[in-house]
Amino acid sequence: MLDGILFEKAGIPAASIVTDVFEGTGHAMAQSWGLPDYKFLSLPHPIANLSEAQLDQRAREIAPEIVKLLLQGQE
Amino acid sequence: MLAMTTQLASKRYAVEDLNHAIDFCYQQGWTDGLPVVPPTERAVLSMLDAAGLEPDKQVAFITNRQVAVTAEKVAVNAVMAGCLPEYMPIVVAAVEALAEPTWGYHGPATSTGGAAVLMIVNGPVSAKLGFNSGDNLFGPGWRANATTGRAVRLVMRNVIGTLPGALDRGTVGHPGKYSYVIAENEADSPWTPFHVERGFKAEQSVVTVMAAEGPHQFYNQLSSTAKGVLTSLCDDMKHHGSTNGQPQYVVVLAGEHMRTIARDGWSKADIQKFVFENTQNSLAHIKRVERLAGAVTAEDETTMRPIVPSAEDVLVIAAGGRAGAFSCYIPAWAGGKKSSQSVSKLIQDRRA
Numbered sequence: 001m002l003d004g005i006l007f008e009k010a011g012i013p014a015a016s017i018v019t020d021v022f023e024g025t026g027h028a029m030a031q032s033w034g035l036p037d038y039k040f041l042s043l044p045h046p047i048a049n050l051s052e053a054q055l056d057q058r059a060r061e062i063a064p065e066i067v068k069l070l071l072q073g074q075e
Numbered sequence: 076m077l078a079m080t081t082q083l084a085s086k087r088y089a090v091e092d093l094n095h096a097i098d099f100c101y102q103q104g105w106t107d108g109l110p111v112v113p114p115t116e117r118a119v120l121s122m123l124d125a126a127g128l129e130p131d132k133q134v135a136f137i138t139n140r141q142v143a144v145t146a147e148k149v150a151v152n153a154v155m156a157g158c159l160p161e162y163m164p165i166v167v168a169a170v171e172a173l174a175e176p177t178w179g180y181h182g183p184a185t186s187t188g189g190a191a192v193l194m195i196v197n198g199p200v201s202a203k204l205g206f207n208s209g210d211n212l213f214g215p216g217w218r219a220n221a222t223t224g225r226a227v228r229l230v231m232r233n234v235i236g237t238l239p240g241a242l243d244r245g246t247v248g249h250p251g252k253y254s255y256v257i258a259e260n261e262a263d264s265p266w267t268p269f270h271v272e273r274g275f276k277a278e279q280s281v282v283t284v285m286a287a288e289g290p291h292q293f294y295n296q297l298s299s300t301a302k303g304v305l306t307s308l309c310d311d312m313k314h315h316g317s318t319n320g321q322p323q324y325v326v327v328l329a330g331e332h333m334r335t336i337a338r339d340g341w342s343k344a345d346i347q348k349f350v351f352e353n354t355q356n357s358l359a360h361i362k363r364v365e366r367l368a369g370a371v372t373a374e375d376e377t378t379m380r381p382i383v384p385s386a387e388d389v390l391v392i393a394a395g396g397r398a399g400a401f402s403c404y405i406p407a408w409a410g411g412k413k414s415s416q417s418v419s420k421l422i423q424d425r426r427a
Binding site: 002029032033 | 238
């Protein structure tokens with residue numbers, strides 16, 4: 001989250017991704033940087049114990065959302 | 076005396092009596108679950124006075140939370156935690172340490188790893204203010220130990236916003252999040268005090284903070300040698316819960332073990348070297364117990380992985396009860412050395 005926020009502040013488009021159990025934490029982090037409406041993406045939790053094929057599948061599913069957020073920005 | 080002419084910036088609340096004040100603090104979400112001492116203006120000013128700090132003095136800036144921590148807010152939370160005014164310089168030094176980039180606030184404060192802030196007090200302030208370094212080391216009963224750590228946690232919660240479930244995501248946490256403060260038993264220790272090892276003078280007072288798991292107790296009643304006692308320690312330590320990426324460990328050696336090891340003439344450096352060399356696991360073992368991904372190769376059987384980057388990352392502290400065949404080790408938060416390391420800060424008397 002913080003990396004994404006800092007990239008955006010530097011004018012570089014970014015798409016932060018959390019797993020769903022960290023959505024509240026992501027919002028709290030954005031809030032602490034004065035960005036309560038900061039947009040970010042969410043994946044089902046957990047990911048650390050997925051196989052490579054399962055991870056690839058997750059990446060394929062979320063890729064269009066990443067592209068959309070990068071193009072749309074935080075406006 | 077700066078206090079009585081000094082203006083505090085904090086908002087005032089009118090309450091009927093003490094009980095209502097305590098309940099009000101609960102209602103506002105300002106407590107760790109235990110009742111707090113209501114922070115009256117007089118008590119907060121006394122706290123600032125004892126530290127020689129103006130209320131608007133910035134004690135710390137937590138970069139990755141964009142939060143400035145003023146002396147006034149530290150004082151308010153120190154009062155709430157039950158600190159005596161003379162404890163304030165220790166709380167201030169600990170909060171300063173949390174803001175250091177090497178401590179790296181965000182990771183250890185937020186992580187599911189559930190680290191608490193272990194505080195180790197060294198120097199003359201320890202005996203002067205009654206910090207416990209002996210029997211029941213991590214247990215209750217000593218105001219200095221119980222309230223200084225609690226004050227730091229209340230600052231983390233109430234000033235920096237480290238709230239459980241939001242920006243404190245510890246999965247199981249541990250009781251040290253109430254308070255986790257010990258002192259080194261310099262009076263009985265045969266070894267160089269920890270703060271002197273870190274470059275401070277013996278007559279200086281220092282607090283060290285480490286993002287830490289709970290203390291893991293180990294037993295050895297049978298051995299009369301340094302090697303024997305430390306072999307039991309290493310056997311336990313090398314297989315503990317999260318042997319992956321700990322930047323440091325604290326080893327706390329209590330009375331019986333301390334005397335046995337010292338009788339053999341071992342220094343802290345000897346202990347560090349022995350522990351470093353005898354707590355290494357093969358990559359094959361780490362993979363077999365599913366702590367590391369990947370298939371076990373022939374090379375993994377003989378490739379040894381230390382639990383910390385170097386022998387100096389085993390921090391040896393003499394503390395704990397005089398009797399009993401127990402000592403303990405404390406793993407630091409497993410974020411790796413780049414994420415968080417222990418930080419030692421001088422406890423300053425700013426009353427000029």
